Amino acid sequence: xxxxxxxxxxxxxxxxxxxxxxxILWLIYEEKENAFAIFLCINLITDILDGLIARLFNLxxxxxxxxxxxxxxxxxxxxxxxxxxxxxxxxxxxxxMLWLFIAFFITGLIVSFVKFKQYPSLHLYTTKIGGYxxxxxxxxxxxxxxxEHLFYVAMILGYVSxxxxxxxLLISKRMKxxxxxxxxxxxxxxxxxxxxxx
Numbered sequence: 702x703x704x705x706x707x708x709x710x711x712x713x714x715x716x717x718x719x720x721x722x723x724x725i726l727w728l729i730y731e732e733k734e735n736a737f738a739i740f741l742c743i744n745l746i747t748d749i750l751d752g753l754i755a756r757l758f759n760l761x762x763x764x765x766x767x768x769x770x771x772x773x774x775x776x777x778x779x780x781x782x783x784x785x786x787x788x789x790x791x792x793x794x795x796x797x798m799l800w801l802f803i804a805f806f807i808t809g810l811i812v813s814f815v816k817f818k819q820y821p822s823l824h825l826y827t828t829k830i831g832g833y834x835x836x837x838x839x840x841x842x843x844x845x846x847x848x849e850h851l852f853y854v855a856m857i858l859g860y861v862s863x864x865x866x867x868x869x870l871l872i873s874k875r876m877k878x879x880x881x882x883x884x885x886x887x888x889x890x891x892x893x894x895x896x897x898x899x
Contacts, residue, residue: 705762712765714751718744718772725779734787738843741783744776745836752829766878770822773832774806780839791847798856805863812870823880827865831858 721740728737751769755761781803789796813821838855841848865883873886880886 705764707762707764709755709760709762709765710758711751711755711760712762712768714747714754715765715768715772718747718776719768722772722775722779726782729779729783729786732786734783734843737783737787741776741780741843742840744779745840748773748776748836749833763878766824767820767822770824771820777832777835777839784839784842788842788847791842792852795849795852798852802856802859802863805860805867809863809866809870812867813876816870817876819876821866821870822876822878823866823869824878825862825865825869825880826882827858827862831855831862834858 721744725737725740725744728740751765755765755769781799784792784799792799809821813819834851835855835858838848838851841851869880869883869886872890873880877886
């Protein structure tokens with residue numbers, strides 16, 4: 702089996718997000734909102750760049766997929782803590798939607814660890830699309846202010862992607878790093894079933 706080259710730019714960017722995660726949490730604890738917003742926005746930009754560079758220059762690796770998922774969730778966890786610390790007043794009556802999003806997120810983690818004893822790294826299309834929209838919302842929230850309509854879109858996309866992830870985790874026998882979506886998982890299962898009858 703060919704050894705993966707894990708020393709590349711996308712993995713470096715993901716590793717950077719992991720390294721800065723404790724710093725961002727410390728900035729929240731110290732209530733340094735401006736510095737927090739700067740580092741968070743940089744992390745959101747690197748989140749977009751690492752996947753883009755990996756696809757454009759064919760630098761995708763299984764290690765990188767897992768590292769990227771871990772770094773992504775670290776960034777979003779820090780973002781949510783930052784929202785609850787600095788922006789609850791702006792979200793006001795809509796904050797329950799964020800709690801529901803977090804509940805879906807935690808459910809997916811629990812299912813993955815109970816069933817596969819590992820961190821989920823499915824890399825679904827809905828997760829990628831939702832992640833971009835959520836990242837844009839968070840960036841705008843801390844750079845310019847709260848956008849209610851964008852928040853609703855970001856949360857609904859988040860619900861869809863997390864429900865899809867939970868369903869895939871429940872019906873899958875092994876963890877897949879590039880699952881794409883429920884349609885492709887069911888298609889693969891159907892092909893395997895049909896081939897077993899032939």
